[in-house]
Amino acid sequence: MNDPSPADPPGRVVLDERVAARAAWDHVVRAGEILRIIDLEGNQAVDFLMYALHDDAERYSAQDTIAAQRNIFLRTGSVLFSNLGNPMARITATTVAYHDTVGGACSCESNTLRYGHHTQSQHACVENFLHANARHGRSKRDMVSNINWFMNVPVEPDGTLGIVDGISAAGLYVDLEAQMDFIAVISNCPQINNPCNGFNPTPVRVLICSRKS
Amino acid sequence: MSDLGTSAPKGAQAHARAMAGTRVEAMPTVPASATLDLPHDVRAEAMLWEQTVPGGGYAAKELHRGARLRLIDLKGDACVSMLVFNAERPQERLNVADTIKVQWNAYLGAGRLLLSDMGRVLASLLEDTAATHDAFCGPSNERSNARSYGDGSNWGPCPNARERLLLGAAKFGLGLKDVHPCINWFKGIRIAPDGSTQLEAGPFPPGRALTLRAEMNIIVVLANCPHVLDSRHSYSVTPVRVSAWRGPVTASEDAIRNSTPESVRAFLNVEEYFRR
Numbered sequence: 001m002n003d004p005s006p007a008d009p010p011g012r013v014v015l016d017e018r019v020a021a022r023a024a025w026d027h028v029v030r031a032g033e034i035l036r037i038i039d040l041e042g043n044q045a046v047d048f049l050m051y052a053l054h055d056d057a058e059r060y061s062a063q064d065t066i067a068a069q070r071n072i073f074l075r076t077g078s079v080l081f082s083n084l085g086n087p088m089a090r091i092t093a094t095t096v097a098y099h100d101t102v103g104g105a106c107s108c109e110s111n112t113l114r115y116g117h118h119t120q121s122q123h124a125c126v127e128n129f130l131h132a133n134a135r136h137g138r139s140k141r142d143m144v145s146n147i148n149w150f151m152n153v154p155v156e157p158d159g160t161l162g163i164v165d166g167i168s169a170a171g172l173y174v175d176l177e178a179q180m181d182f183i184a185v186i187s188n189c190p191q192i193n194n195p196c197n198g199f200n201p202t203p204v205r206v207l208i209c210s211r212k213s
Numbered sequence: 214m215s216d217l218g219t220s221a222p223k224g225a226q227a228h229a230r231a232m233a234g235t236r237v238e239a240m241p242t243v244p245a246s247a248t249l250d251l252p253h254d255v256r257a258e259a260m261l262w263e264q265t266v267p268g269g270g271y272a273a274k275e276l277h278r279g280a281r282l283r284l285i286d287l288k289g290d291a292c293v294s295m296l297v298f299n300a301e302r303p304q305e306r307l308n309v310a311d312t313i314k315v316q317w318n319a320y321l322g323a324g325r326l327l328l329s330d331m332g333r334v335l336a337s338l339l340e341d342t343a344a345t346h347d348a349f350c351g352p353s354n355e356r357s358n359a360r361s362y363g364d365g366s367n368w369g370p371c372p373n374a375r376e377r378l379l380l381g382a383a384k385f386g387l388g389l390k391d392v393h394p395c396i397n398w399f400k401g402i403r404i405a406p407d408g409s410t411q412l413e414a415g416p417f418p419p420g421r422a423l424t425l426r427a428e429m430n431i432i433v434v435l436a437n438c439p440h441v442l443d444s445r446h447s448y449s450v451t452p453v454r455v456s457a458w459r460g461p462v463t464a465s466e467d468a469i470r471n472s473t474p475e476s477v478r479a480f481l482n483v484e485e486y487f488r489r
Contacts, residue, residue: 061351063350072349083392107330109331109482113311141390145309146310155319
């Protein structure tokens with residue numbers, strides 16, 4: 001771990017890891033702990049899913065989250081809901097204006113549609129999610145719409161939508177306070193065909209902090 | 214002892230058989246060729262399915278490549294949540310995020326595709342007189358219906374869409390993990406510049422309809438429950454008529470297939486899948 005200590009962690013740091021560019025990562029986060037994800041170099045999309053530790057059939061639901069807050073953007077104060085309508089985590093702080101949860105994860109297969117069949121062999125977020133989840137007995141049926149931290153997907157009045165240049169920058173972060181015990185799964189997005197990573201995938205840093213008492 | 218003559222098996226049998234021929238508003242037409250509502254330019258023998266699904270009801274069906282599936286909002290207040298699976302390999306299923314991202318548009322309407330998570334078209338939307346649909350908010354769940362109506366259980370008067378979808382999926386051997394993000398037909402969600410969701414709740418004029426074309430062999434699961442953001446205090450949802458009939462597989466010169474470069478590649482991936 002070569003990164004300096006974070007200036008102002010949201011609690012006592014119990015885990016501090018660097019997720020390499022293009023890599024998968026997963027870890028248990030306990031209720032009350034705060035997961036901080038830091039965009040080290042700027043405009044690095046971090047694809048993110050959560051599964052309840054007690055039963056992974058309960059998992060993050062982008063649709064339940066959007067319906068609950070009546071807004072597609074994730075901001076400070078947003079509560080992330082499960083498919084059963086239970087709160088899994090709350091964004092207690094973020095230095096980025098908003099994050100995405102409608103754009104989904106890139107995959108080898110969707111890359112063939114978006115960019116052409118020449119991209120099929122490129123690494124993709126679904127590959128990372130499948131890899132990380134397979135270690136715990138989860139499979140393709142566990143893939144659902146995810147969160148894309150630090151990714152910018154505006155929707156125009158006629159419904160036009162797309163992944164556009166990011167609004168994040170080096171050192172910006174998001175803090176998630178766990179409302180239940182869950183497994184956090186990250187794909188540090190390897191996409192090079194759209195601006196979600198500034199066309200240059202970079203590492204991110206993950207902290208887990210115990211609650212400040 | 215009841216006075217229905219059902220104290221012994223023969224009496225119970227007579228009682229049961231006396232019900233035959235009862236007609237209610239929400240029921241299947243069997244056989245489908247005895248259709249009450251034959252689509253224009255369709256032969257009765259081509260009908261595969263006709264069913265009126267009540268408010269709070271659900272239905273599920275396997276449809277083969279080329280089949281047409283029509284939903285009619287009979288009274289203007291239906292809200293039909295839909296899951297779609299590849300019937301041959303149901304771990305391939307509708308991917309709502311890819312559906313809107315690949316087509317560069319968040320609003321479903323005629324000419325749009327429903328994409329799987331494997332880069333293929335599960336179905337295309339041939340016709341749509343409603344144009345108010347929702348790819349964002351998903352199904353109601355037991356908790357949300359309990360908040361809205363006091364009860365959201367599958368066995369109560371206000372069943373929730375998620376658990377209706379679960380029952381439909383379960384009829385095909387699928388389970389909790391197979392209830393993926395869905396599309397809601399007939400109730401619309403538009404996104405304002407600040408990201409907020411605007412519900413187009415209706416009620417709308419009766420008879421709005423959409424027709425899908427199966428581009429693969431698919432399982433469709435439908436649940437007809439109030440939209441999760443419906444603010445009315447009563448459980449308000451009206452029946453939907455579901456019809457399906459045989460149709461030709463999409464031809465290489467099809468206008469929807471060739472409408473965008475992304476669409477062409479999605480159909481090429483389907484055609485490659487069926488090269489066997």
